[in-house]
Amino acid sequence: MIELVKKLTSLHGPSGYEQEVSYFLRDYLKDKVDEVVIDPIGNVIAKKKGTKPGPVILLTAHMDEVGFIVKKIEANGFLRFEKLGGNDDRNLIAQPVKVLGEEGHINGVIGTLSAHFAKFDDAQKVRKHSQLYIDVGASSYQEAVEMGIEVGTPVTWGSELQILGSSEKPKIRAKSLDDRAGCAVILQVLEEIEQDFAGELTCLFTVQEEVGLRGAKTASEHIDADVAIAIDTTAVSDTFEQTMDQTLSLGKGTGIKVMDASLIVPNTMKKLLVQLAKENHIPYQLEVFTGIGTDGGAVMYANKGIPTGVLSIPSRYTHSSIELVDVGDLIATKDLVKAFVKSVDEQSSFPF
Incomplete structure (x- = not known):
C-alpha cells in the first residue's frame, strides 16, 4: 500500500488542474472495474458489480491537492x-x-x-x-x-515521499496525502474485495474539493446510491501547540466522524461503523472537529439525500509540504471500508 501512496503523491494535481491524477486513476482502474469514466469536470467514476444482489454503495475521496x-x-x-x-x-x-x-x-x-x-x-x-x-x-x-x-x-x-519511524510502525511523510491517501484506500479495497460482495460499488474520485467540494457536488447529483462512505484525512490534535486538545491522535486508528463543518453524520451510520470496527478488532477514534469539511457533506445532500458516513485518516501538518500519516491508521481505514462493503446484503437498509 505504501508503493501505491508513493505513486499517487508523486502526481501533481492542484484544484482545477487534476489531469495527471484523473488519467492515472482511469488507466489504473480500467482492468479492475466494470466501467470507468472521467466526467466533464474531471471526476473519475468507476463502477464494479458484486456477485449477489444488494444496495449501491458509493465510496468517495478527492484527488486534488492544495x-x-x-x-x-x-x-x-x-x-x-x-x-x-x-x-x-x-x-x-x-x-x-x-x-x-x-x-x-x-x-x-x-x-x-x-x-x-x-x-x-x-x-x-x-x-x-x-x-x-x-x-x-x-x-x-x-x-x-x-x-x-x-x-x-x-x-x-515540490517535496517527495519519505518513510519515518520504526519498521514496525512506519509513517509516511509526503505532499498531497490529503487526499491521495483516501484514494489509495479505495483502490486497495477494490483490489482486495474482488467481486465478493453484494450489490454495486460506485467509486468517485473528485476534483476541486479543496476549493469548496465542487466536484462532489456536481457528480453526486447524478449518482443513484443507497449509502455512501467518504474517506479523507483529518488534522490530529496530538502535538504541543496551545490550541491542540488531544482529542485525535496519530497511530490510534481510523477516525469515525461524528461531526464536522460540512455535515453531522447520521447516528445510525456512525453506530454501524463503530459496531463493525469493534467486531473486526479495527482500531478507531471518534472525531468531532468543526475545523474541516469533506466531500461527505456534499454527497449527503445529493438527490433525495444519501446516508453518509465518513472515515478520517489522522494526519499531522495538513495542507503543508510535509503531511504525515501513520501506515497503521491507513490500513485501519482500509479494513473498515472493506468490512462495511462486505457487511451489506440484499436486506440492508440505512434508515434515519
Whole structure:
C-alpha cells in the first residue's frame, strides 16, 4: 500500500488542474472495474458489480491537492502567486515547489529573507502570500516565459515521499496525502474485495474539493446510491501547540466522524461503523472537529439525500509540504471500508 501512496503523491494535481491524477486513476482502474469514466469536470467514476444482489454503495475521496497559481511574472523572473485551497501563510516560506509549465515541471522555491537579514527585520512578522514570490531561477520576464510559465500556470509543493519511524510502525511523510491517501484506500479495497460482495460499488474520485467540494457536488447529483462512505484525512490534535486538545491522535486508528463543518453524520451510520470496527478488532477514534469539511457533506445532500458516513485518516501538518500519516491508521481505514462493503446484503437498509 505504501508503493501505491508513493505513486499517487508523486502526481501533481492542484484544484482545477487534476489531469495527471484523473488519467492515472482511469488507466489504473480500467482492468479492475466494470466501467470507468472521467466526467466533464474531471471526476473519475468507476463502477464494479458484486456477485449477489444488494444496495449501491458509493465510496468517495478527492484527488486534488492544495496548491498555487501564477498571478504575475515580475521583470526579474520572480513569480507572484495566489492560493488554490487552504494554505497557511506561515507554512510557505523557503519551501520547494513544482511549477507545472507548458514545457514540463519546473523546480522552484518560495523565497524568503536570508537569516543574515533577520536582525534588520521584524521577527514576529508573518508575510502574506501576496508579499511572497516563487524563484525558478529565471533572470527575467522573458526567460520565465521561455521556460513555459505564464499567468495561470499551476504550482504544487515540490517535496517527495519519505518513510519515518520504526519498521514496525512506519509513517509516511509526503505532499498531497490529503487526499491521495483516501484514494489509495479505495483502490486497495477494490483490489482486495474482488467481486465478493453484494450489490454495486460506485467509486468517485473528485476534483476541486479543496476549493469548496465542487466536484462532489456536481457528480453526486447524478449518482443513484443507497449509502455512501467518504474517506479523507483529518488534522490530529496530538502535538504541543496551545490550541491542540488531544482529542485525535496519530497511530490510534481510523477516525469515525461524528461531526464536522460540512455535515453531522447520521447516528445510525456512525453506530454501524463503530459496531463493525469493534467486531473486526479495527482500531478507531471518534472525531468531532468543526475545523474541516469533506466531500461527505456534499454527497449527503445529493438527490433525495444519501446516508453518509465518513472515515478520517489522522494526519499531522495538513495542507503543508510535509503531511504525515501513520501506515497503521491507513490500513485501519482500509479494513473498515472493506468490512462495511462486505457487511451489506440484499436486506440492508440505512434508515434515519
